[in-house]
Amino acid sequence: MIKLIDAVRSVLEATVSSGTTRVENIHNLVVDYAKGYIDGDKEGVDKDSIYQLVRDITSELGGFADDVLDVSEDVRDTVKRK
DSSP states (O other): OHHHHHHHHHHHHHHHHHHHHHHHHHHHHHHHHHHHHHTTOTTSOSHHHHHHHHHHHHHHHHHHHHHHHHHHHHHHHHHHHO
16 A cells, blocks of 8 residues: 555656646746737747747646656656556
8 A cells, every 4th residue: 555655646646746847847938928919029929939839838748747757667667667
């Protein structure tokens, strides 16, 4: 039972840590884009930059999903060994 609790704790800690990092990255992507818009930097604000922003955010979300799967696999392997 303790192995299971430790495994769940490990998954939660790693998931929250990864999620926090990914949210911060997405926040920075959006802020950088918005700064160009607010500052009137028309070079940084166009259809292509919006698509790039969406691709970057999607990449962060995909990275988060990969992180969660990696942690789950690591924990599963650890629990099997014990």
